[in-house]
Amino acid sequence: MDAFERTFVQSHPAAASRKDHVALVPLRDALLGGMRSGLVQSLAVGLLLLLLAITNAAGLVLANGISRRREFAVRRALGATRGRIVRLLALEVSVIAIGGVALGLAIGKFTAVFVSGLIPPDLMDLTTGGGRAGAVGFAAAALILCVAGAGVFPAMTASDVDLQDSLKASDTHATSRVSPIRRGLLITQIAITSVLLVAASLLLQSLWRLDHVNKGFQTDGVVAIDVSLPSTHYGSVASVADFNRAAMDQLSALPQVASAGAVNILPLTGGSAALALQIEGRPVPSDPAERPRAEYLIASPGYFSTLGIPLLRGRGFTSADDQQAPHVALINKTMADRYWPGADPIGTQVKYPWDTTRYTIVGVVGSVRDVRLDDADYWPGQIYFPAAQSRVSTETFVVRTVARPDASLSTAVRRAVQTVAPNIPPFNVRPLSAVVAESIASRRTTALLTAAAGILALLIAAGGLYGVVAEGIERRSREIGIRIALGANPSRVVALVLHETGRLMAIAIPVGMVCSLAAVRLLSHLLYEVRATDTATFVAVPAVLLMVAIAASIGGILRAFRVDPVHMLRAE
Numbered sequence: 179m180d181a182f183e184r185t186f187v188q189s190h191p192a193a194a195s196r197k198d199h200v201a202l203v204p205l206r207d208a209l210l211g212g213m214r215s216g217l218v219q220s221l222a223v224g225l226l227l228l229l230l231a232i233t234n235a236a237g238l239v240l241a242n243g244i245s246r247r248r249e250f251a252v253r254r255a256l257g258a259t260r261g262r263i264v265r266l267l268a269l270e271v272s273v274i275a276i277g278g279v280a281l282g283l284a285i286g287k288f289t290a291v292f293v294s295g296l297i298p299p300d301l302m303d304l305t306t307g308g309g310r311a312g313a314v315g316f317a318a319a320a321l322i323l324c325v326a327g328a329g330v331f332p333a334m335t336a337s338d339v340d341l342q343d344s345l346k347a348s349d350t351h352a353t354s355r356v357s358p359i360r361r362g363l364l365i366t367q368i369a370i371t372s373v374l375l376v377a378a379s380l381l382l383q384s385l386w387r388l389d390h391v392n393k394g395f396q397t398d399g400v401v402a403i404d405v406s407l408p409s410t411h412y413g414s415v416a417s418v419a420d421f422n423r424a425a426m427d428q429l430s431a432l433p434q435v436a437s438a439g440a441v442n443i444l445p446l447t448g449g450s451a452a453l454a455l456q457i458e459g460r461p462v463p464s465d466p467a468e469r470p471r472a473e474y475l476i477a478s479p480g481y482f483s484t485l486g487i488p489l490l491r492g493r494g495f496t497s498a499d500d501q502q503a504p505h506v507a508l509i510n511k512t513m514a515d516r517y518w519p520g521a522d523p524i525g526t527q528v529k530y531p532w533d534t535t536r537y538t539i540v541g542v543v544g545s546v547r548d549v550r551l552d553d554a555d556y557w558p559g560q561i562y563f564p565a566a567q568s569r570v571s572t573e574t575f576v577v578r579t580v581a582r583p584d585a586s587l588s589t590a591v592r593r594a595v596q597t598v599a600p601n602i603p604p605f606n607v608r609p610l611s612a613v614v615a616e617s618i619a620s621r622r623t624t625a626l627l628t629a630a631a632g633i634l635a636l637l638i639a640a641g642g643l644y645g646v647v648a649e650g651i652e653r654r655s656r657e658i659g660i661r662i663a664l665g666a667n668p669s670r671v672v673a674l675v676l677h678e679t680g681r682l683m684a685i686a687i688p689v690g691m692v693c694s695l696a697a698v699r700l701l702s703h704l705l706y707e708v709r710a711t712d713t714a715t716f717v718a719v720p721a722v723l724l725m726v727a728i729a730a731s732i733g734g735i736l737r738a739f740r741v742d743p744v745h746m747l748r749a750e
Contacts, residue, residue, distance in 0.1 A: 217620075219624045219628070219701070219704065220623070220624055220627050220628075223374065223377075223627060223628050223631045224631075226370050226373065226374060226631070226635075227374075227631050227634065227635065228320055228323065228324075229366075229370060230367055230370045230371070230635050230638055230639070231324070231638065232323060232324055232327040233327075233363045233364075233366045233367050233370075233642075234363075234367060234638050234639075234641070234642050235271070235274075235275075235324065235327075236327060236363055237360050237363045237364065237642055237645060237646070238645070239267065239271060240359060240360055240363075241360070241645065241649065250263050260334075264330065264334055268325060268330050271324070271325055272325050275321050275324040275325055276321065278324070279317045279318075279320060279321045279324075282317065282320075283314070283317055360645075360646055360649065361646060361682060363642070364639075364642050364643060364646050364682060364686065365682070365685055365686040365689055367635075367638065367639045367642050368639050368643075368682075368683075368686035368687070368689075368690050368723065369686065369689050369690040369693045370635060370639075370690075370693075371632070371635040371636055371638075371639045371690065371723070372687070372690025372691060372693060372694050372719055372720075372723065373690065373693050373694050373697045374628060374631050374632040374635045375632040375635070375636065375719045375722065375723075376691075376694040376697070376698055376715055376716065376719050377628050377632070377694075377697065377698060377701055378625070378628040378629040378631070378632040379712075379715040379718065379719065380698060380701065380705055380708055380710065380712060380715055381621070381624060381625035381628055381629075381701070381704060381705070382625050382629055383708045383712070383715075384621065384625070384704065384705045384706040384707070384708050385618070385621055385622055385625045387706050387707045387708065388551050388552060388618050388621065388706050389618075391547075391551055391706075392547075393445070393446075393546070393547050393551065393614065394445075394487065394544055394545050394546035394547055394557075395445060395485040395486055395487050395546050396485060396486035397609070397610040397611040397613075397614055398611070399436075399578050399579045399580075399581075399582065399583065400484065400485065400576055400577070400578050400579075400609065400610035400611075401576070401577050401579065401583050401587060401588070401591065401607065401608070401609055401610065402444055402574050402575070402576050402606075402607070402608055402609075402610050402613060403574065403575045403576075403577070403591050403592070403595065403604045403605075403606070403607050404572065404573075404574050404604065404605050404606040404607075405425075405572070405573060405574075405575065405595060405602055405604050405605075406571065406572045406602070406605075407421065407570065407571055407572065407573070407602065408571075408602075409571065411599075411601065412569075413569075414569065415501055415566075415567065415568060415569045416501060418565075418568075418569050418570060419500065419501070419565065419566040419567075421598060421599060422440055422478060422565050422566070422573075423497075423566075424598040425440075425575065425594070425595050425598045425599075426438050426439075426440065426478065426480065426575075428594035428595070428597050428598055429575060429577050429591060429594050429595070430480075431594075432577075432587075432590050432591070432594060433580075434579050434580060434581060434583075434586075434587050434590065435577045435578070435579060435580070435591075436578045436579060436580045437480050437483055437484045437577070437578045438480050438484060438575060438576065438577045438578075439477065439478045439479070439480035439481030439482070439483070439484040439485070439575070439576050440477065440478040440480075440481060440565055440573050440574065440575050440576070441475060441476065441477045441478070441481050441573065441574055441576065442475060442476040442477075442565075442570045442572070442573050442574075443475060443548075443574075444574045444576070444610075444613060445485075445546050445547065445548050445613075446547065446548065446549065446551070446613055446614060446616075446617040447613060447617075448549070450473040450474050450475055450548070450560075451473065451474060452471040452472060452473050452474075452558065452559070453471060453472070453473075453474050453530065454466065454469040454470065454471050454530075454531065455469075455470055455471070455472065455528050455529065455530050455531075455561070456469075456470070456528065456529050456530070456531060457470055457517065457526060457527075457528050458526060458527040458528065458529075458536070459526075462531075470516075470517050470528075470559075471559065472509065472513050472558075472559040472560055472561040473548060473558050473559065473560045473561070474561065474563075475560055475561065475562045475563070476562070476563050476564075476565050476568045476570055476573075477495065477508075477562045477563075477564075477565060478495065478564075478565040478566075479494060479495040479496055479497060479499070479564075481576065482494055482495075482543055484576050484577065484578045485546075485576060485610075487543050487544050487546060488543065488544045489541055489542075489543055490511055490541075490542045490543060490544060491514075491522070491524060491541060491542040492508075492524045492539075492540050492541030492542060493540050493541050494508065494541055494543070495508065495562075495564045495565075497566075499564040499566055499567060500564075500566040500567065501566065501567060503567075504538060505535055505536065505537045505538065505563075505567060506537060506538050506539075506540045506563075506564060506567075507528065507537040507538070507539050507540070507561050507562060507563055508539070508540065508541045508542070508543050508561070508562040509523060509539055509541075509542055509543075509559070509560065509561050509562070510542070510543055510544065510545045510546065510559065510560040510561075510562075511542060511543070511544055511545045512545040512557040512558065512559045512560070513559035513560060513561060514542045516559055517559075523539050523542065524539060524540065524541070524542070525538065525539065526538070526539050527539070528561070537561075537563065543562070545557045545558075545560070546560065548560065550617075551614070551617060551618060551706075552618070552621070552706045575591070575595070575604075576610065577591060583609055588607045591604065591607060592604050592607065621704065624704065636722070636723075636726055639723075639726070640726050640727075640729065640730045641730075643679070643682070643726075643727055643730040643731075644730040644731075644733050644734065646682065647675060647678055647679055647730065647731055647733070647734035648733065648734050650675075650678040650734070651675065651678075651734050658671060658674065661674075671735070672735055675731055675734045675735045676728070676731060676735075678731075678734070679727050679728070679730075679731045679734075682727075683723065683724060683727050686723075687720045687723055687724070690719075690720075690723070691716060691719075691720065694716070694719070695710075695711065695716075698710045698711075
């Protein structure tokens with residue numbers, strides 16, 4: 179590449195003065211662009227869910243091991259080693275884990291259809307390249323982690339039995355020994371759930387703000403149609419102008435169409451090159467970085483009204499701005515404010531360094547977000563030239579409809595363009611709102627997947643909480659039986675259960691919020707006009723967790739009311 183750069187600079191001396199350079203960029207990196215952070219975020223969400231599932235399964239294995247402690251004691255008494263019992267439990271977990279992984283792969287095959295709808299079509303092949311092998315590899319790694327985390331470790335704890343105590347003692351002794359471990363696992367689950375819920379809330383708020391951000395143009399009822407003009411038939415400015423004029427007449431004649439226009443590069447589809455230009459009457463700065471620059475765009479007279487881009491000063495393009503007319507240009511408000519602060523740019527002439535043509539600025543239009551929606555300060559300077567005075571090889575027609583666009587409109591606009599040029603098939607007919615949605619597709623995918631993961635995590639944590647509360651009721655069943663036998667008010671039993679839940683949540687929620695504060699700082703680059711420490715989010719998430727905890731405790735309360743005091747006292 180160094181040799182190529184030296185050869186290029188020798189052939190293009192101007193490149194050296196601009197301090198341009200040549201760099202190798204992997205195709206995947208160039209095309210994925212801003213999606214990479216979203217993909218990494220989605221992977222992190224998946225790993226958090228995996229950790230959540232492992233901790234939940236570990237708690238279940240512990241509970242199962244405690245319920246079988248007498249069985250393990252008998253096995254040990256008959257000569258079985260602790261390692262053999264651990265292998266038995268690990269094998270049982272492995273069978274369940276293999277079934278779960280197989281089911282997960284099957285479900286993933288169907289959910290991939292939904293996920294693919296959230297990823298831009300032109301990136302789908304890249305993001306799913308080698309997808310089957312990658313999915314199987316990830317599933318195998320998840321299986322190993324599940325067996326190790328939810329099988330071996332809990333099995334070692336559950337199999338650690340004392341023969342005399344296990345054969346003589348009541349269930350409460352063994353249960354109380356393992357309860358702190360289960361509570362620790364539950365606190366971990368609630369912390370993970372907190373992180374996912376906080377992240378989902380912040381990302382969804384950012385997505386909503388991006389959906390409603392001021393883009394500088396209107397999308398409602400606007401449809402875009404791309405065309406490619408081969409130089410063999412449209413090699414001159416006049417031939418392109420004739421085609422545009424005829425196509426615009428055909429489109430405007432459609433009963434569903436209120437207005438029509440054309441532009442060489444549609445907003446939010448990649449942007450145009452910001453080219454340096456010279457302003458009449460001003461010296462050319464020696465530093466290329468200080469020279470005036472603006473994105474180069476070519477538009478028809480109807481383009482601005484169709485997209486609702488306002489004319490702020492001067493006049494817009496007209497049909498009279500053709501090849502025989504003086505060369506004119508429109509600039510946007512950003513460019514006017516940047517290079518003519520407090521002055522009127524109307525009547526000023528500009529030119530490009532490589533061309534002698536001078537363009538007279540005749541109007542100022544509103545600024546448009548051309549590349550990014552997620553940067554509140556990014557409003558690029560833009561200069562527009564009349565379509566009838568310029569030649570383009572590709573362009574996009576935009577039409578505003580009088581009613582909601584439907585499939586029949588797509589067919590009608592295709593036919594209208596092909597009526598003018600049967601050899602030019604229009605392509606990529608889509609609503610302008612779809613263009614905007616595609617520009618934030620990565621953010622939308624990340625936000626929706628995180629929200630789905632947060633809801634799933636909430637359900638898993640609720641199940642784990644119910645299990646721990648039920649275990650606490652079981653451990654204190656004798657106490658509850660005595661209370662009921664002595665005529666305790668039902669509210670005292672309810673308070674007993676809620677106290678158990680409250681003790682857990684008093685630890686779990688603060689831990690979860692601290693973890694969330696640390697995690698969301700890694701998401702700050704994905705947030706738009708939302709603070710990582712958003713107060714409403716950090717109040718709402720604990721409130722949701724408390725409500726879910728109370729709901730999960732209802733099962734424990736009902737279980738407590740079903741305790742038969744006579745049976746419990748006899749059993750003891």
